[in-house]
Amino acid sequence: MAKSIKAIKCPHCGSIKVSTIRPDYYKCDSCGTEFFLDSDDININHNYNYPRNNTDQYKAIRIVLFAVVGFIALMFIIGVLSSIFSKKSEPNYSTYSSSNTAEKKEEAEPLEWNYASNTLFLDKDNSPHVVVVGNVGTSRNRFDEGKDNKVYIGLFDPKTGKKEWVKQLMETPVELSSSDVNLQVFEDQNLYIIIKSKYIYQLDKNSLTYKSVLENYVKDAPALSTGIAKVEFKYEDYGSAYQIMNNEGQNIAYYPLINKSIPDKQLYDERRKKLPNPTTKTEFTFSSKSSSYPEEKIQLIQYTYYYQYGYPKDSPRFSWDKDFGGSGIFTDRDPYKKVLINPWQIKGARLISFKDFTPGRLYFQPVVVAQNDKTLLIAYKPTPAEDDPLQIQLLDISTGAIQKTVATDLKSIYGNGCLLKDGFIVKGSSDYYYFDNSGKQINKFEGYNPKFDTLN
Template structure:
């Protein structure tokens, strides 16, 4: 009978790859199982080897090279697929991730609460760079940080929007009453909780000035109940209340004290002959105001010359308008509209009390609408005004020649008007056009940037 030809397979893994190790005894090349053949019925008997230490087949160099090449191809393919997905997938997913991160950061508790008290701008004397001093009250929520609660001074570079220095005031200085005044010595003085300090503009700190100024006065030995600046037109004067209920006008730079209930100070600030040795002639500019006596008179830009008493008693001229001066015409104090008068800007009394030497119209015949002095020093005069009487018209800055009043440049303001006088620095000017924001101008009035100390305060490092 003819024999049927059958493939001999490994009974364990069905592989036909084998090696004959003895007559009719084979070892599977795949799983190393040994088996033999029964000739009668081609029965396969096997012995499966569980020895894990048996040597496995080693790839030849060609196979190894192919395997490594395949792995590299797969890795590069996965990278390219991810890159293409990121390029052609809409940015909504990345936006969602950013939003999720932002939301997570937003949920983090803020360790403190800040309240803006005031801000003050100045030019650093040594470099003439602008500085914004922001004064805040910071209250920490965690009981472990209560000692950090208090008033902080933050000094910013508004050009680069960078915090220069932050300092917490001493506990006894903490409070929310801040007032600033520039005295005739060029220093900025600060009233803080009835104490007098001097701003160190180069060192970015407050120095106690009251200890030196008040300790030298016998009248203040009973103790000081309160300190404040006198009105702006009184110069370097402080109003001091003592613990015994008395009130004084104090000029600390010359150590002179005048009792408030007497006319001592009035006599010291009156007239042209009782100036201090430091007194000198000065010029300032102001706009006249509308006149009820002479309604047809234009608003004028006045150049006023006067004798300034430096750190001593003085009364600076205020707003001026043309009026009928009956006293100067020889009246006796009781006047009627039929009495003679002299058309005057100052009057005899103000000329003597303010030591006014004279005034002239710097820009004769020119019309002004809502004008204001924006900045002036010995060589520079910048005004702010509207081009016409329209309420919707934006304000402009204009630099005038201080000698002849000619216009040197004009620039539009981006919004409304300057709330305080500009501060000059080496590359331009800085001023506030709206609350909590400062605008930077170049030397020709063009806007070059904005800065908000409130926004910067929340981003300041702790």
């Protein structure tokens, strides 16, 4: 059959721009449609092949990208504007809020003591005070480098817990650490204060005023004229005295109440010398547990000795022992006597007499707390059990008769308490306890760190 020649058009788009794939098979160059021709007739069979619409796809992607970028840009602009406006308005707001908050904290936060020492002190009227000496600050600035290192002295009423006054003790700032403040009441009943082993102050019992006494000591004692390099208190067994190293390096025991300087190597003999104008004095102590006679019980001892105000002394120590009659090396085969105190100690303590004040009574971990002309105040455990609390007992000082026994929950009581007209005060590990005459506890006062609001 004859074929007539015709222009081949794309059946889909009508374009005549076509390409031959193989005989009678074509592809439109415009839309990509593939088609073929039948041999019997000019029938065009076509296969529609739709390519992806790249233009629409790219347009959608661009829209999404523009939206994301626009959102990020909007958030950035809002953040910048917010920061600018907040900075402009911040000074007035923050100044007001921070300053007022700080003031409120300063008003609300109490002052407290840093590295302070305390003791019980009686004035001329036998009224009790707890004296505290140390640095003062708040809990927030305790460890600040720029903290106030001035040394203060404060008086508190242990019966009520109220502050009497807190004042600056010394002009020179001193940053204290543990054990830098030491307090001791001398025989004149005034309180003496040593700061940093260098400064010495006195609190007067009559006026409750304080002053430095270091200059007077240096002026009055020739051995101290070169100055004081270091000063500490002597143990109370030695009497009212200081242990001093002068600026020449000499170690001296100084007794300020009689203005007497004694080189260390001479002190042993000075404590045992016969006193020029002695009086007699009666005191009480407990014996120590004996290693030679462990079966012997601890005893409350009343002893009388020769005493002279301000002079060196040696307190007696009672404990059952073996007296071999002299010095040397001895064995149990050598003759000896069983004694409560050795003869050389009797001489050193200038003892006149002593006796068991309460025969037959049992005491564990006892301590003499205080005495006056009528009453002796002691504390002890009634059994050897470690977890047993102490009990307090008031005894007639003439007969030893028990006036009152008070149970407590205290595990420790120290020997610096006092007897008052309306009761008594004892010191625990760090607190002071006030009891009335019936034995009822009225107040517990925190002596270690009594907090207060203002200095005055």
